[in-house]
Amino acid sequence: MALRPAIPSSWTVDTLELRRIAEAQDDNWWYRERRAVLTRELNLLRTWGRGPGTAVDIGAGPGDTARLLARHGWRTTAVDLSYDAVEMACARGVDCRQADARWLPLPAGSVDLALAWDVLAHIEDDDLAAAEIARVLRPGGTALVAVPCDMALWSARDLALGRVRRYTREGLARLLAGAGLVVERMWSWNVLLRPLARWHRHRMNGWEIRPRHPLHDRLLGAVLALEDLLPVRSWRGTTLLARARLPK
Template identity: 35%
Template sequence: MDKQYEAQYHSLEEQNWWFAGRRHMVWELIAQLQLPRSAAVLEIGCSGGPLLRQLREAGYAQVTGIDVSEPAIALAQERGLPDVHVMDGARLDFPDQSFDLVIASDVLEHIADEHAALKEWRRVLRPGGQLLVFVPAHAYLWSQHDVVNHHFRRYSRRHLREALQTNGFRVQHLSFWNNLLYFPTAAVRLLQRVLPPRPQGDLLTLPPTTNNLLLNLLKLENRLSKKLPVPFGVSVFASATAAE
């Protein structure tokens, strides 16, 4: 992503409703998996490490994070996370079958060769290991936000399912995420096509009341969508198992 945008990203990632809501959803999905606290967990695209820190505080002892960004890993280290590394998500420097869970939130769309990345994620998972992946949805929602973030693509449910299955995963649950805000987001993205583009994407600092309201809406949705598929949303997520 653009350097100026990345600095803004890191300043907001702990409290911003979008990032906090997505972490909440990841946490809900992890809780469903009922992994032992001894499970080896890898987060690909860990950024400054807020999810890794949450996992460690919950008692997960084997938590590893990687990110392609040196400033992100430096920030994670400043936050007290020891096992974090600058690394390409499509070329992992870990032995085969090293992890029980791989988490990749809004990472796959940044990688030119999605199949190479998914093969690597499958390689480092133990047989029966779990993958949690989030990606942006719908090609028609493409905007300056995607350009600033250096995205290669947005996903349909079918695209994500086929990519996972082609590369050795069994999809257990696949659905849209953030459906409550789909229509406002779609309206804004369509409007942006006739207005001058925002050079730094869609990240905004919101008043605390507004931020908390949006976060609580997402948390409510998270508890529903982890169980039931929903027909629309601005992201797609999947829970998948490494085929044995």
């Protein structure tokens, strides 16, 4: 019988950081534009007849992304390693369970969508987590993955969030293919603001989520939204996004 792997405590985001994230998500430009990205992907899946259905939100944090999935009709189970995160998510009405991303509490082939939004970078043996995504997906199911990009951006912020790496395109493609997933699309996000993000990351923690004047917040959000109109998705950003599918 296989044994569950030990859970390193360094994988969890500290409670103070979780609370900062929870407080920022409603009004902050970074999280607002990320919700827009996910909404577009969910709408595409609906258009293609690939949802809504059952979903798992891996590394759910305070539960805001799981709530977005639910608003789009997905029957969502959220999981997070952090007890504090699970408590916060449950307080927001999310069905959230404490679980290791490498050992999901779900049967094989039980979900149509697996969301791994900024979780793989926290896991030393991320290949096991990727394999779990493939295991719980139904044949033809979709994985939506977001990871931080490029070790040149590594900073104290990554450490505060419990990350162990940032990714290259090649590394993420290799990880997903190794789990048996077929990458349909991979693209960069937050490209235009990358130089500013790189400059600030080595000077302060939480540059993306610190409070700002509303006009400043809207300007940053507008720059991110502008990327949809420009051919910059192949350039390096601060985040890599991927849509992958488990073959039928």
